[in-house]
Amino acid sequence: MELFTALMLLFTISVSYALAKSVIRRGKECYMIDYECYMGKKKMQLNTEECAKIVARNKNLQVEDYRFLLQTIVNSGLGEETYGPRNIILGEEEHPKLADSLSEMESVFYDTLDNLFSRSKVSPSDVDILVVNVSLLSAVPSLTSRIINHYGMRENVKAFNLSGMGCSASVVAIDLVQQLFKTHKKQLAVVVSTESMAGNWYCGRERSMMLSNCIFRVGGCSMLLTNDMARKNQAILKLKCMVRTHFGSNDDAYNCCMQVEDDAGHGGFRLTKLLTKAAAQALTKNFRVLLPKVLPFWEIVRYAVCKTGTKINLKTGIEHFCIHPGGRAVIDEVGSSLGLDEYDLEPARMALHRFGNTSAGGLWYVLGYMEAKKRLKKGDRILMISLGAGFKCNNCVWEVTRDMNEPNVWKDSIENYPPKKMMNPFLEKYGWINDDVVSFIKPEEIAKMRGFA
Template sequence: MELMIIYLLPLFYVIFQLFKLVLQWRDQCCYMIDYVCYKATEDRRLDTESCASIVLRNKNLGLEEYRFLLRTIISSGIGEETYSPRNVILGREECPNLVEALSEMDEILFDTLDKLFARSGISPSEIDILVVNVSLLSTVPSLTSRIVNRYKMKADIKAFNLAGMGCSASLIAIDLVQQLFKSHKESFAVVVSTESMGPNWYCGKERSMMLSNCLFRSGGCSMLFTNNRALKHRAILKLKHMVRTHLGSNDEAYGCCMQLEDDRGCLGFRLTKGLTRAAAQALTRNLKVLVPKVVPLLELLRHVKVSSQWKKKSDPTLEGLKAGSSLKNSIEHFCIHPGGRAVIDEVGKSLGLSDYALEPARMALHRFGNTSAGGLWYVLGYMEAKRRLKKGDQILMLSLGAGFKCNNCVWEVMKDMKDENVWKDCIDSYPPKTLDNPFMEKYGWINDECLSFIRMPTTFL
């Protein structure tokens, strides 16, 4: 009998360890309870005339720079209803101050958080983890401290302030929450994703830095998460997979999106031609890890056969992107970061996505612009407003950002999503019949003779 027990002890140990692993796996869940996107007031809306007046205030620009901006705005995919920081609207972009920078943040942070707590019924005092990601503004006390102070959150809250993480920082913040949930049971977490645009408006004439003014707009989102399985019935999304890829060791990828000063000392954000290559490489590597986690085994085997044929014909950089085409059979919705029309089109082409699948990202870019880390949630909001998201569906979120980083994740829809959101006042008019920007029609006549005239204070200014 004793001898039998001795032989069985290793078996009991293995069973115990397996049981322990199962319990740990069950505890590693991350549910989204709700999210709220920011919508600025109408006095900050950038229609064609407002854009023109802001552009013409920059006395450093000449005719060629105006033409470059005109072409960029026309091809950007951005409409006339996006929102600008208040200091830019008021003409104070050349001398931003800390008070205005914090005021911009307070509007976004507190507006979305007030609505999030009201909608969810969760009190700020119940929040255990708080993560704020704003790349271009880091203050003392931190933005997380401003939130803790405003809502009088508890003293043992785990607060994290993420800076410099770029447009894909929202998923970085969620990954941090997911990791913290492993050691903090039955907790609530809040993530706030936005960007500080006002102090970072570029006033110089370097074309690679002028692009950011054409693309980036005011916006942000606050999200509520929990790992409490008892609240599973309240969840709208469940996080299933998260894959993060970082190409910072590659010099070209590292330098393709960078904040710096130009030759005149004007601070701005530079976007280089290496951006598309960095994005392709980062997405390739990311999907090579993500696809096996999502795609069924039989589909993977079929994909391996097809990939062997592509390998002889294609650029190796694009192989991972073509591999992502197999995702279409496993993923119902693709939530692509609305960083720019070219980025959306190239990702869609690489993955073989239809216009229907790309519509949410294109419409989010058109209506709200590139809101940096908050952009993904405007895309998700469009899907929800269009009643596309049904229980059991899977959503692939793809985000790209400075560094260079590619952070992607997969969500499972926990129930039919049909709540009102930031799109409620305009969703019936989307998609519009055409996405043409009226800038060319109104200002395409700019030439050398009229340049001195249109910059006079008696016209637009």
């Protein structure tokens, strides 16, 4: 009888604690009501022919540089329909103007926000918190001020402009919103994640800096979040947990992704071979904190006991994996280290193929692919893995609060994915550049021969 009484007392205490915790957290939850990814215009597409023209008109390159670019483009995992900035397509990359960058930003901002406000039936004047993250552009007035002015938002809107945060900035922005939700009740927040490509095209010949031209493309996403329980039924996702890891004290990790100028003064973004190593180290540190929060206790125990030669089974607590589409090597490395199969990696690979590396906005194209494929069901958990300069690894887990199958940025192309053939046609059309017979020809002569100049 005493044992029964003790067990009942323990049960009562546990239930009371859970209820009290629930009451305390009420109003501090973070729900996502909707999101909208940017779809560029047809005239912005960087297909094979357009990429070849841009490469060929760079008079600083030697034949060996063309060969390097060919190999990189062929192996990039990008397809024929990614989007580039208007000034680059028009051949003005050597002398970018501030107006080019601002025009690019406004296209992403207003296209995504107009659709987001229209679909959610939320007025811009209802927004309490606005966070914009663009790493490579800091304007005055700020980018948040431009949005506030454009939509006539309230004078007491809390505005935050994040710069220099890299490809994982979207999760950083959401974490900022989540922290604000803890002290401000019944809030509506908008997060806008994109990157400035127009003013950051590299025109030199340092190979570690040429890589960014091959993989980064125009894109972005706007998200609407709330902690207002009255809007809970509108939500599509609920944030379960988030862990941010900063590996900047490690010199190799710090230097592997950096905005710099080369010896000739050409500005650009340097990506070194140490990037994948830094990503693996940061991801490992992050998961030591994150996984105990989301995986069942028995899986943690199993892994601890059988650690030698085994991998932890993430699928015991996670149904979907939203990996930052930073590049083919990054996706491969993350997939291999986590024991994921091709089904798990498909959304990231397809987002990279269709839209390229859109920096902080990339995660949401991956999520959009899952939704378009009708993979996301109520109760499913999604692990978002984001990696960025600094070096940072910012990961979070969402719970799907209702079946997700609304039309999105993939609606006109999802039936073609995954494509039967992933090979980039650049190799088929321009493989001649690898021939030794052209090694003595100057780049401008190659351009004339091929009709690029």
